[in-house]
Amino acid sequence: MTARFTKFGFDEKERFMLFLIAPAGIVLVCFEIIPILIGMNASFREWSLVNPQRTWVGPKQYIAVFTDPVFLKMVLPNTFVLMILSVGVSLALGLALASLLNRPFFGRAIMRTIILLPLTIAPVITATMMRWSFNDQFGVITIFLSCLGLPDVAWLSDRWPSFALVIMTDIWIWTPWFTIILLAAMQGLPPEPFEAARIDAASPWCIFRRVTLPMLRPVIIVCVLIRAIDAFRTFDQVWILTGGGPARSTEVFSVYAYVLAFVDLDIGRAAAAAGIGALIMLFVGIGLYGLVNRSMEVSR
Amino acid sequence: MTSIRPASGVFYIWRGTNFTLNNFVEVLHQSQVVQAMWNSFVLSTLATILSLGITVGSGYMLSRFGGWIQRSWFATIYIFRTVPYISWVLPLYLVNTRLGIYDTYVGLLLPHIAVHVCFFSWLMKGFFDGINPSMEYAALIDGCTRWGAFYRVALPAAMPGIAALAILCWLSTWNEFLFALILSGKRTPLITSTMAQFVTETGTEWNLMSATAVLAMMPALLVTIFGQKYVIRGLRM
Numbered sequence: 001m002t003a004r005f006t007k008f009g010f011d012e013k014e015r016f017m018l019f020l021i022a023p024a025g026i027v028l029v030c031f032e033i034i035p036i037l038i039g040m041n042a043s044f045r046e047w048s049l050v051n052p053q054r055t056w057v058g059p060k061q062y063i064a065v066f067t068d069p070v071f072l073k074m075v076l077p078n079t080f081v082l083m084i085l086s087v088g089v090s091l092a093l094g095l096a097l098a099s100l101l102n103r104p105f106f107g108r109a110i111m112r113t114i115i116l117l118p119l120t121i122a123p124v125i126t127a128t129m130m131r132w133s134f135n136d137q138f139g140v141i142t143i144f145l146s147c148l149g150l151p152d153v154a155w156l157s158d159r160w161p162s163f164a165l166v167i168m169t170d171i172w173i174w175t176p177w178f179t180i181i182l183l184a185a186m187q188g189l190p191p192e193p194f195e196a197a198r199i200d201a202a203s204p205w206c207i208f209r210r211v212t213l214p215m216l217r218p219v220i221i222v223c224v225l226i227r228a229i230d231a232f233r234t235f236d237q238v239w240i241l242t243g244g245g246p247a248r249s250t251e252v253f254s255v256y257a258y259v260l261a262f263v264d265l266d267i268g269r270a271a272a273a274a275g276i277g278a279l280i281m282l283f284v285g286i287g288l289y290g291l292v293n294r295s296m297e298v299s300r
Numbered sequence: 301m302t303s304i305r306p307a308s309g310v311f312y313i314w315r316g317t318n319f320t321l322n323n324f325v326e327v328l329h330q331s332q333v334v335q336a337m338w339n340s341f342v343l344s345t346l347a348t349i350l351s352l353g354i355t356v357g358s359g360y361m362l363s364r365f366g367g368w369i370q371r372s373w374f375a376t377i378y379i380f381r382t383v384p385y386i387s388w389v390l391p392l393y394l395v396n397t398r399l400g401i402y403d404t405y406v407g408l409l410l411p412h413i414a415v416h417v418c419f420f421s422w423l424m425k426g427f428f429d430g431i432n433p434s435m436e437y438a439a440l441i442d443g444c445t446r447w448g449a450f451y452r453v454a455l456p457a458a459m460p461g462i463a464a465l466a467i468l469c470w471l472s473t474w475n476e477f478l479f480a481l482i483l484s485g486k487r488t489p490l491i492t493s494t495m496a497q498f499v500t501e502t503g504t505e506w507n508l509m510s511a512t513a514v515l516a517m518m519p520a521l522l523v524t525i526f527g528q529k530y531v532i533r534g535l536r537m
Contacts, residue, residue, distance in 0.1 A: 016446045017369050020357035024417045025373075027354060031414035032380055032388055039391035116528055120520035122475035124492045125513045132510070233384035236477040240496060254386040254478070261390050262482070274387035285382030 036278070043271035054268075061272035070248055071256060071273070078163065079253045083231040086170040087224055093171065094178025099208065101179070102186045119176040123169075127240035130169050159249040162242045166250055169237045178223060185219040186212065225288045232281055253277045333512055336494040339405075343490065344473040346409055348466050351416035356462065358417070359424020360450055364433060381418040389482050396483060403487045411483060412473050420465060427461030428454065464530040467523055474519055491516045 043061050045054045065071055101111060118126065193215070197207045213220075235254035242250045251259070257277065261270035362374055392411055393402070401407035435457070436449040444452065480490035495512050 013365070013446070014367070014369060017361050017365050017367075020361040020450070021369075021373055023354040024358040024421060027410065027414050028376070028380065028417050031392065031410050032383075032417075035388040035391040035395055036383065038394060039387060042391060042394070113524055113528060116524050117520070120471055120524045121517050122477065122492055122520070124475070124477045124495055125517055128495065128509065128513055229382050233386060235386065236492075239477075239481075254384060257386045257390065258478075258482075261393075267390070267394070270390055274384070274390055278383045278387040281382045281384055282379065285379070289378065 039271045040275060042267055043275045045268050047266075047268035047271075057268075061268045062276065064269060065273045065276060070251070074249055075251050075253055075256045078250060079232060081163075082167055082170065082234060082252055083228055085167050086174065086231050086234075087227045089167075090171045090175040090178050090227070091220065091224060093175045094182050097175065097179040098182035098186055099212070101183055115176050115179055117176070118173050119180075123173055123236040124240055126173055127169055127237045130165065130172075131241050134165055159246065162246065163250045166238050166241055169241060170231070170234060173237070174227060174231075177227075181219065181223055182216065185216055189215050221292050225292055228288065229281065229285060232277070232284070332489055333491075333494060333515075336489040336491045337515065339484075339488050340474055340491040343405065343408055343412070344470045346405070347412040347416070347473045348469045350409070351413040351420060351469060352462060352466055354413065355417060355420040355424050356455070356458070357450075358421040360428050360454060360458075362421060362425040363428035364436075364454075377418045377421050381422070385415070385478055389479060393482050403484055405488060408479065408483050408488060408490070411479055412476065415476075415479075416469055416472075420469065423465060424458075424461075427458050427465075430461075431457045460530075467527050467530050471520060471523060474516075 042054075044056060044058060046057050046060075047054045097115065101108065101115075189212070193211050194207060197211050202210070233254050234252055235258070238250060238252050238255050239258070243255075248259075253273075254277075257270045257273040260266050260273055264270075358373070358377075362370060362377075389411070396402035396407040399407075431454065433454075436453045439449040439453045440446070475492065477492045477496070480493040481496065484490050484493055491512075495509060495516060
């Protein structure tokens with residue numbers, strides 16, 4: 001290309017590039033970057049919806065969040081436990097389902113539709129259905145379990161059962177996503193290594209572990225990356241299922257910030273909490289990205 | 301299932317023999333539910349059209365060009381994708397109230413588009429990566445402008461991918477809850493936040509809520525049954 005420099009200092013190609021991203025960039029700046037900046041500003045102030053005096057208080061709000069026992073003992077561990085368990089278990093289940101679906105059998109198309117369903121239904125709806133089915137007195141699943149002779153569990157009124165329920169719901173929603181992507185990846189794999197392994201009389205499990213998994217590695221890593229980022233901001237399921245309760249014991253990070261802002265009406269504190277979350281995620285995200293890049297180079 | 305039971309029969313698990321469609325009728329008579337569904341529908345459709353229109357160019361740029369502009373734009377997109385929604389929806393609530401667009405279509409639409417910018421630019425890049433650029437080079441040599449090569453050659457080739465993304469985009473806006481909860485109020489209720497109200501207000505009306513849930517699930521069901529080919533392609537990146 002001829003580098004025709006204009007008065008702006010961009011050549012024709014660069015101007016075209018900027019033109020292509022301009023609309024996206026403008027929306028991003030106006031409705032994402034500016035709010036984030038406002039949020040950062042608010043996090044250094046004593047700002048509440050009931051008291052509109054916005055005094056500058058420095059990092060006090062951050063200290064308040066960091067010394068809040070609920071944040072340290074409940075919110076952070078919950079968020080990370082949810083993230084790790086949800087991503088881990090749905091990855092494992094997704095792998096299993098994808099391997100099952102990878103061979104032709106009768107009714108495969110129907111199976112695929114059924115598997116896709118949880119993904120397209122709103123998390124809010126899934127969570128309400130879960131809440132209803134696990135209702136203490138008349139939930140379908142509660143009654144089914146007690147019919148099997150299992151002890152009654154107060155699903156939504158104890159910490160661990162309700163948190164387990166939250167994680168289960170999240171796994172239920174996201175397993176299909178892993179399944180479909182992994183299935184697509186499996187079907188794109190070349191057949192030769194599998195034939196070679198079969199000739200060498202490798203067991204199916206051995207083929208799966210030594211041939212399939214290494215070849216799927218790049219896909220798996222990208223999936224985990226995307227899911228981990230999304231799992232950190234889980235809100236819908238937790239809010240509908242438990243509302244962070246009982247006694248704030250299942251609050252995750254998004255719920256914590258939401259409660260601060262719209263229940264306690266303390267915008268400053270909420271912005272600080274949100275800022276801390278964003279920072280944590282920024283580091284996790286950059287770290288994971290580095291990991292992805294490295295593993296991609298290895299696999300190529 | 302609960303949606304077709306009368307209110308009196310909701311709590312009987314085993315003896316649910318009397319079914320009724322009255323719940324649907326009752327739900328559809330509540331103007332707020334109908335309004336919420338209509339709002340959600342309009343919002344999802346507009347958000348889909350606009351955000352695809354915006355991201356298609358940015359995805360094309362990410363895929364076809366290099367250099368510092370491309371690299372810094374990619375980094376921006378990646379970084380803002382990691383920011384949790386709550387971190388910018390909170391201040392966005394303040395912005396919207398200040399600008400006077402809180403609880404209006406515009407106030408809901410623009411943030412939804414902003415959400416899609418990062419992720420869909422990324423997915424679009426994937427689609428354009430999968431298309432051989434030699435046709436565009438040929439077009440350029442034949443005297444087509446860059447804009448023409450993008451608009452007349454690359455865009456039609458990417459149409460299947462864009463259709464897939466459109467479905468995903470529509471569904472995710474329809475299903476979105478956090479934004480609906482924070483940024484919408486009485487004037488422009490959305491279907492997901494309306495549903496949540498059945499739960500949190502005094503005494504859950506399970507039968508009505510289930511009917512609403514079934515109605516809200518309809519698009520998802522239809523898409524899954526008829527458009528699953530496209531959804532799957534859209535998910536594949």
